[in-house]
Amino acid sequence: MRLVKYLKETFHYGLIVGCIAFASNILSEVVIIPPSENAQERLQEALILVNPGDVIQLTSGVYDLEDGLSLDVDDIKIIGQGHENTILNFSDQKSGAQGFLVTSDSIILQDFAVLNTKGDAIKAKGSDGISFINIRTEWSGGPKSSNGAYGLYPVESKDVLIDGCIAIGASDAGIYVGQSENIIVRNSIAKFNVAGIEIENSYYADVYGNTAVDNTGGILVFDLPGLPQQGGHDVRVFGNLIQGNNTDNFAPPGNIVGEVPRGTGIIIMANSDVEIFDNQIEDHETVGIAVVSYISDDDSADFSDSGYYPHPKSIQIHSNSVSQSGLNPDLDKDIASILFEISKGDMPDIFWDGVLPLRQMIFGQPDTERLVLQNNGNIKFAVMNPIRYMFSFPNQLNRDQSEYANDIQPLSPVIID
Amino acid sequence: MTSKTFAVNDQLILSDDPAKRLSEYNFFSNPINQLPSEQVVPYELITALFSDYTDKHRFVYVPNGMTAAYNDDEVFDFPVGTALIKTFSYQKADGTELLLETRLLLHKDNGWDALTYVWDMNKGDAYLALGGKTIDVRNVITPSDSNYIRYRVPNKNQCKECHLKNDAIEPIGPKPRNINKQIVYNDDVIRNQIDHWTAIEILQEKNYSNDRMVNAFDQNYDLNLRARSYLDINCGHCHSPQGSASSSGLYLSIDEKDFGIYKKPVAAGRGSGGLSYSIVPGHPDESILLYRMLSNEPDVMMPESGRTLMHDEAIELVSEWITEMK
Numbered sequence: 001m002r003l004v005k006y007l008k009e010t011f012h013y014g015l016i017v018g019c020i021a022f023a024s025n026i027l028s029e030v031v032i033i034p035p036s037e038n039a040q041e042r043l044q045e046a047l048i049l050v051n052p053g054d055v056i057q058l059t060s061g062v063y064d065l066e067d068g069l070s071l072d073v074d075d076i077k078i079i080g081q082g083h084e085n086t087i088l089n090f091s092d093q094k095s096g097a098q099g100f101l102v103t104s105d106s107i108i109l110q111d112f113a114v115l116n117t118k119g120d121a122i123k124a125k126g127s128d129g130i131s132f133i134n135i136r137t138e139w140s141g142g143p144k145s146s147n148g149a150y151g152l153y154p155v156e157s158k159d160v161l162i163d164g165c166i167a168i169g170a171s172d173a174g175i176y177v178g179q180s181e182n183i184i185v186r187n188s189i190a191k192f193n194v195a196g197i198e199i200e201n202s203y204y205a206d207v208y209g210n211t212a213v214d215n216t217g218g219i220l221v222f223d224l225p226g227l228p229q230q231g232g233h234d235v236r237v238f239g240n241l242i243q244g245n246n247t248d249n250f251a252p253p254g255n256i257v258g259e260v261p262r263g264t265g266i267i268i269m270a271n272s273d274v275e276i277f278d279n280q281i282e283d284h285e286t287v288g289i290a291v292v293s294y295i296s297d298d299d300s301a302d303f304s305d306s307g308y309y310p311h312p313k314s315i316q317i318h319s320n321s322v323s324q325s326g327l328n329p330d331l332d333k334d335i336a337s338i339l340f341e342i343s344k345g346d347m348p349d350i351f352w353d354g355v356l357p358l359r360q361m362i363f364g365q366p367d368t369e370r371l372v373l374q375n376n377g378n379i380k381f382a383v384m385n386p387i388r389y390m391f392s393f394p395n396q397l398n399r400d401q402s403e404y405a406n407d408i409q410p411l412s413p414v415i416i417d
Numbered sequence: 418m419t420s421k422t423f424a425v426n427d428q429l430i431l432s433d434d435p436a437k438r439l440s441e442y443n444f445f446s447n448p449i450n451q452l453p454s455e456q457v458v459p460y461e462l463i464t465a466l467f468s469d470y471t472d473k474h475r476f477v478y479v480p481n482g483m484t485a486a487y488n489d490d491e492v493f494d495f496p497v498g499t500a501l502i503k504t505f506s507y508q509k510a511d512g513t514e515l516l517l518e519t520r521l522l523l524h525k526d527n528g529w530d531a532l533t534y535v536w537d538m539n540k541g542d543a544y545l546a547l548g549g550k551t552i553d554v555r556n557v558i559t560p561s562d563s564n565y566i567r568y569r570v571p572n573k574n575q576c577k578e579c580h581l582k583n584d585a586i587e588p589i590g591p592k593p594r595n596i597n598k599q600i601v602y603n604d605d606v607i608r609n610q611i612d613h614w615t616a617i618e619i620l621q622e623k624n625y626s627n628d629r630m631v632n633a634f635d636q637n638y639d640l641n642l643r644a645r646s647y648l649d650i651n652c653g654h655c656h657s658p659q660g661s662a663s664s665s666g667l668y669l670s671i672d673e674k675d676f677g678i679y680k681k682p683v684a685a686g687r688g689s690g691g692l693s694y695s696i697v698p699g700h701p702d703e704s705i706l707l708y709r710m711l712s713n714e715p716d717v718m719m720p721e722s723g724r725t726l727m728h729d730e731a732i733e734l735v736s737e738w739i740t741e742m743k
Contacts, residue, residue: 045547117716148716178684
């Protein structure tokens, strides 16, 4: 009851407090906080004083906030009246590297919008059980490199659910899940971000039923070195509409997402056990699906110490419809210009860069690690021969997909309780 | 004029219900003048965190009869009931001192708790501010050119952003390596702090003679050691595998062998400033680490919270350090 007592002592505005007795006889509080002159302090104090099991209800209206908010109490729901109605407006943000930072477990954020934060919109770090439901993050000035990097940004978290959300305008990824485990991203919309949806260095993710349009790249599945969690694996990307992601890359220079060519549907970089199926991928000016290795700037980069494996392994691409790819490739980006060069302008829908450990490029890959392509209709496929490319030998590109028509071993669905 | 000294309120330190007013703890016999009660011991750090050029009055209180233990060269293992107290202040142009806030770290039964109290100079007391506060500060004396400082008192969650080790709150400053210095005590006697804490029995006896950290701005010391000392206390608590920036892979405490040379940014966004690596030896202008010290923008600046001004002297130090790097 600390929260009720404190608020009654401190605030003079009408404040309705209800108590809900749950079946297990735990008394939880519902605190309703409308927008006000000192919304910043009221909201932040409520976020500090809540007890596990409490609910903070936001009302319709615009909350004008100048500093970031943070939540570090377990088992809290923060619920608005819908992302069109309940707006956390950070247009005048003066401090805080994000709009909202969550560092506790079993959290539900639902039915509100976070607009125009200086940095990331909502970050959840080390959160076990974090759900974003019907949340909108948006930079309302359109795609700009001065926009914050991420819309939804769970990192080092487990049991992450992103459902029915909308992310617009992020200068890195609209919906980004990093170094986490057990993830579902579904029924969400990502548009006018550099990367629409990104799964990075994570284990067990299902990305389905989403719409990624008008981004620079629609959906990215990356695994990068030098991070506490690496070796991303078991990612399914299915049943998504990925269309017209032809926005110029507006990431601030220096970030790896800045290398994504305008007009990319899906990129798989490194990772193992990724299954891409039943997606509709159309109208991408560079490529529909690209499967690539992580290439370091530093030629002498040796990952053997860290255990990082820079090549994709066991990638299965089946039953997708991929069309209208490569009609206006982004030649400013290396991957696109190399592909354009070796394909002599006849760009594929699905591309694999063919980069593997040298031994495997010569002697072949283990069967279980090979790329699988099945039942993707009339798509145009191409795989580069990196050795021939390096030495300028002929036949640097192989367009025959028949050797990849192997059996599909479906990955298991992600289950979040 | 004599002031009464009351005993520190041990029960209040341990209580789950924080005091509304700082005076309730009885840490000071004269709060406005920051004169401590008995058993409240002033201390200083060899190199300190930059907080917009505020002066800081630091005190430690260990309950009677208890001692803190060593924990390698990390924060001392203080007993339950310990209070760490830090008052932030400025010197005003008129010669008086303006107290801003007093932050407390209280070691309760279930771990450390962080609270801050904002001063009302007229009332001579400071009041609990769980949600933080913005204080418009003007006409104070600092090395900066700025006449206006938008001083941010952190909210309770923000305390934990820096004071975070794994999932719990932990103090940062009082480590052997950062208090191994001589200071002048209230009786005008100069003593080494570790020797003094041992003598008054708030610290276990141990032979500690390490000089691992130095005053970052004392040019008599080695440049590399000075820069690493600065980064340790300003960055190392978040930029550690157990801190708030664990996901970055950039670790900056004084022991780290790999502290960002040719390290690529991960999720820095605009914070990378278009640059490619945290530190490029010989090239401060290409180093993200320095770039972020040179910014005041919320999504670029480092540290993320705790300052609004730039620390010019530190920028010079780090710049020189990177220039001299091979």
